[in-house]
Amino acid sequence: MGRKLTDTQVKSWALTGGVKKNGTVTPARTLSEQLGERGAGSMLLERRPNGNVEVYLAMRREGGQERRKLGAFGELGPDGLVRGLSFWRREAERVSAEARCFKTLAAYDDNMRKQVADAERAARLVARQGSLEQLLVAYVENMQRQGKSSAKNVMGALRLDVLEAFPELAARKAKDIEPEDISEILRHCINRKPATKGRGKRKTTASTTNGKLTMANRLRSYMRAAFSFGLKHDLNPLRAGDAVLFGLKHNPVAYLPTIEGAERANTEALTKDELRYVLLAVQGLPERHRAIAYAMIYLAGQRVEMLVRAGWSDLLDDPEHGLVLRLVDLKGGKGSPPRDHLLPLAGRVHEVLAPLLVNRQSSRSTGPFSLDELRPVYAHTAQKIFSGLGSSLADEGLTRYFTWRTMRATIETHLAELGVDEQRRAWLLSHGRSGVQAKHYDRYNYIKEKREDLDKWSRYLDQLVSDSSYA
Incomplete structure (x- = not known):
């Protein structure tokens, strides 16, 4: 048809199945309207026996006639409006313009399905992307x-x-x-x-x-x-x-760069004189406070979080080394599982820890490190013992102000002065292990070496307190 169809014509045709031409009504199964641009194809309408009219884009491609269904005349769109000829004319022109760069309408449809699938996949990915x-x-x-x-x-x-x-x-x-x-x-x-x-x-x-x-x-x-x-x-x-x-x-x-002025560790170590005043001050603490403070010092400055986490089940009776305290080191590097860190409680070390161990069978606390035999002490509470001593001793002019962090630096420094080399200090303090052999294959517990170094350290501390040259 050279002229444009009207909605009235199509509605009449849908009802009767016939089209008036030259004054005569003749049956017609299809009607068509050429799209404006040459090669754009035509909008093709096909009437079904039930009176429904389907709308197609018809194009000649690769020497053959092809068509693609667009929808149905008179259907209701998502926007609530009825789809008449003006809508389907615009839709046919749009699809024709997009399809002309493809060899066939089937190729165009394949591309459209791929675009829809890609869009749906992208939407799913966006929906799953985390905040x-x-x-x-x-x-x-x-x-x-x-x-x-x-x-x-x-x-x-x-x-x-x-x-x-x-x-x-x-x-x-x-x-x-x-x-x-x-x-x-x-x-x-x-x-x-x-x-x-x-x-x-x-x-x-x-x-x-x-x-x-x-x-x-x-x-x-x-x-x-x-x-x-x-x-x-x-x-x-x-x-x-x-x-x-x-x-x-x-x-x-x-x-972002690291923040200037941060992480400046207080690595100053107390002198022998200052360490002696600390030990003397610890003697004046209440019994369980004194025992916990002594444990922190005489066990050579173990990480407090690891120490106070120990429970009664972590006190082991070893046939060769006697009573052993098992600490669990959770601070391994990447790829390092938690590992047991065993400390022998013998000689002077056992003596200073005795108030914490005496009620091992009857205590209602989950472990030995408790101030009231009911609840385990928190790490920051144990550390505050030393920050409190640091304040009081500094006020008296006996030491510089110190905290438990200062004490750990002090202990390792004095251990080095006693001849305990870096490797043995690492075993004693459960410092991080590096290398495949140390991380995964070295399972020796070094209890013998730890006991030797703890005995040496205990004698050093006791001598500081008793040596008359400091009186």
Whole structure:
């Protein structure tokens, strides 16, 4: 047909099946209307016996006639409007324009199906892409699966300075986080008021001594590690197939420098005179406080978190070495499983720990390190024994101010002066092991060497207290 069809004509044809031509009504199964541009094809209408009219795009391709169904005349669209000829005319022209670059309409349809499938897949991926909060939580959960003792502290820092401080940022997709966002988080950590617990309610200037710079720098390292975890997560073949994806392309934290002035460890060691005053001050503490403080010193400065975690079941009777305390070291490096760290409790060491061990059978506490024989002591409570002594002895002018961190540096320094070499100190203090052999194959417990060094250390401490030259 050279002229355009009208909706009225098509509705009449749908009802009767006939078309009026030259005054005569003749039956017709199809009607067509040429599209405007040459080679564009035509809009073809086909009437079904039930009166429904289907709309097609008809084109001549590769020497043959092809057609593609577009829809039905008079159907109701998603927008609530009836699809008349004007709509199908525009639709036929659109599809014709898109299909002309393909050899066949079948090839065009294949391409359209691929585009739809790709779009659906992209939508599913977007729906599964995790937020910053999901990334940080997944990172900490992975730390917990690996038995990392620091997982709880890491989660606490991330919750305080990221999830609660920046809820909108936490809800944003992890892949959309930029270095500027990380910088804002770290700036907040440095400048915020201390957390409202204990006495810390004043806003203080960030410095090395109050730890705010160090906390911000550690937060930076936690977030860098979390994004590194996320970068590997999506490609991990052990990941569940329906697990959340992060779609990360880079680590935004890697662009930020370390925070200047942070992590300046207080590695000063107390002198012999100062260490002697500490030992004398410990003698004046209540019995269980004294015994715990002595345990921390006479056991050569073990990590307190590891020490106070020990339970009664960790006191072992060894046929060769006598009573042995088993500590579980969770602080191994990457690829290192938790390992037992055995300490012989013999001689002077057993003597200073005796108040903690005497009620081994009747104590209601889960382990020996308890101040009330009911509950285990927390690591920070044990460490506060020494920060308290540090304040009082410094006020008296007997020592510099010190904390348990200072004491650990002091103990290792004095052990080195006694001739305990670096390797033996590493065995004694369960320092990290490096190398395949040390990590995975060396299972010797070094109890004999540890007892020799603990005996040497105990004699040194006792001599400091009793030596009249210090009186």
